[in-house]
Amino acid sequence: MRIAIVDDETIYSDCLKKILLDFSNKYGRNFEIFTYESGEDFVDTLETKEYSFVFMDIYMKKINGIEAATTMRSKGHNSILVFLTTSTEFMPQAFSCHAFEYITKPFDAERVEKVLKDALKVIPEESVYITLNVSGMDIKILLEDIYSVLSDAHYLDFHTKNGKVLRCRMTGKQFLNLIDNDERFLAINRGIIVNMDKISEIKEGTIAMEGGDVYPVQIKNSSKIIQAIQDYNFAKIRKRQKRGNIS
Template identity: 25%
Template sequence: MKKTIKAVIIDDEHYSRDELTFLLKRYEEIDIVGEADSGEKGLEVIMRKDPDVVFLDIEMPQMSGLDLAKALQNMKHIPLIVFATAYADYAVKAFRVQALDYLVKPFDEEQIDEVIKRINERMSPSSHEIESITGIGKLAVEDEGRIVYLSPKDITYLFREDRETIICVNERKYSSRTPIKELEEKLKEFPFFRTHKSYLVNLDKVEQLIPWFNGAYQLKVVGQKEEIPVSRNYVKALRERLEL
């Protein structure tokens, strides 16, 4: 038996909520625990019901679906977000708030099937463990309006600059609004190490550890001219990870 998945539907159009409810009730694992007709009411429902997934319209008065999705990023338990909207041109903005998927109205059964499949895969502990062991997961980043999937083994290092995280892959650099702490969690099954509060390095790419000053060091990594700072508090743990 599949795990029960708690869902909330938020849409200012009553007909759209009813249509989505009807389609979702075909899946025995989906339990619709609440609904709301505005972003503000939706936030209250989410706080009370603690759902696993939120089906969220984008264009709503006052608090839009995108605004609500951003607010949810501060929660301890962030639900999966599936945008359900009549406007296909919001896809890139949806990606920026870590949406799992994007449904375009009018809904059809094939769309819903694909979304439920993705939700089940994300909610399944066994599939997560398999992904971690085999290393098949890829990191999604935006590049000039496209979504690019990066293999973690190809990433040299990441660093935080202003409000963006820069991801360095060979000679290319990609920017992401995802905090480095969150990316560190996503990459925890791979050999990445925090050398500094603003830097995360792929240890497989390290070539040299160079003394700097006051007990701090710098790292030389494959294919990069820049040297990466290593705070003195991290030096001992870094050497333990690197050396036989």
């Protein structure tokens, strides 16, 4: 996931870069971060680079942040745009550029993390990964490649893409904490967690997954579980609509 930081004050761009790197390590995000000290330098990259996020300072010499963002939008870039500012004076113009949010300087990690988490809800999740210790080896795996997670005593069996199963000493609660309770994953029965993006069919008290695995749904909570899956799928549609409206 490419992120651009556009700010002519390196004290802020360096601080923001550190916060982003800490966030990526904490939550298993693949962030490729580019820093630019002027709006001109950033605009010059738009012919060859696409960014998932752009953190844009408003007050810059020559091309200011509003002008740089307007140019970015005119070139068809749908990046999540977050303005950095010492004042709310330009907020009407900022949001005319379809800004997602703004962060007031000086900022702290808590504020940046809040904006990141909100923004990540409306963009694809394919770059999220976790690290599992399997037979003494650390293995990185994308969350999108995990189809289901089954509990077996003190271990979890991760059923993944292409039918591969990875076994790791971990509890279901530890897994959910590790992925920061990623909304794709739902416990459908005792010791069974599924990736809702990989469900192929719901039928007669069971859930069939892509790849052929079929799991029973907990009877007493079946209505709530089915409703949760329907709500998730509806939310996915809304996300795609929001994503399309950014441009």
